[in-house]
Amino acid sequence: MIDSVYLADDAATIQFGARLAEAVGSQGAVIFLHGNLGMGKTTLCRGVMQALGHxxxxxxxxxxxxxxxxxxxxxVYHFDLYRLSDPEELEYLGIRDYFSEQxxxxxxxPEKGxxxxxxxxxxxxxSEKLPGRCIKWSKNTQKGCMIADRIVNEFNG
Known part of the structure; x- marks a missing residue:
C-alpha cells in the first residue's frame, strides 16, 4: 500500500492539496501537517482551498x-501553531469550538498544541527530497484510512 508520494514542485504540492480536498469531501476531518519551515505545508493548504473554490x-x-x-x-480552519508559546493558549482561542463533523x-x-x-x-x-519534497502519511482513524485510500486511488487512477 502506498503511504507516500514525491512532489516535484509547488504545482505538484497544490495538486496534492486538491486531491486531499476531493478525498475529504464534505465529511470534515482533522489533519496534522508536519514538516520544517518551507516544506510546503501552507502551499498544500492553498491547493485544498483552491480545489474547494476559494x-x-x-x-x-x-x-x-x-x-x-x-x-x-x-x-475549513487552517491553523498554524508555530508561534504558540504555550499549548494552554489554545484554550483562550476556544479551540474546542473549531472541531465538528462539518x-x-x-x-x-500540531506538536505545539x-x-x-x-x-x-x-x-x-x-520533507525535503531534492529537487522537490516527499509527503508521507499516517492513518490514525477509520476516517483517515478512507481519506488516504481515496488519495492513493487518485494517484493510481
Whole structure:
C-alpha cells in the first residue's frame, strides 16, 4: 500500500492539496501537517482551498493562529501553531469550538498544541527530497484510512 508520494514542485504540492480536498469531501476531518519551515505545508493548504473554490489568497495564519474559509455547508480552519508559546493558549482561542463533523481542520505545527488538540484522522509529514519534497502519511482513524485510500486511488487512477 502506498503511504507516500514525491512532489516535484509547488504545482505538484497544490495538486496534492486538491486531491486531499476531493478525498475529504464534505465529511470534515482533522489533519496534522508536519514538516520544517518551507516544506510546503501552507502551499498544500492553498491547493485544498483552491480545489474547494476559494478565489482569494491563502496565507499562513502564523500571527492569527487560525484562518477560517467558509464554503456552502462546510468550513475549513487552517491553523498554524508555530508561534504558540504555550499549548494552554489554545484554550483562550476556544479551540474546542473549531472541531465538528462539518469542519476540515488543517493544523500546521500540531506538536505545539499537544494535549489540547483532538487526535488527527490523518497526519501528513512533508520533507525535503531534492529537487522537490516527499509527503508521507499516517492513518490514525477509520476516517483517515478512507481519506488516504481515496488519495492513493487518485494517484493510481
Amino acid at each position: 478565489q482569494g489568497a491563502v496565507k499562513s495564519p502564523t500571527y492569527t493562529l487560525v484562518e477560517p474559509y467558509e464554503f456552502p455547508g462546510f468550513i 469542519a476540515l481542520c488543517l493544523i500546521e505545527w 499537544q494535549g489540547w488538540l483532538p487526535a488527527a484522522d490523518l497526519e501528513l509529514n512533508l
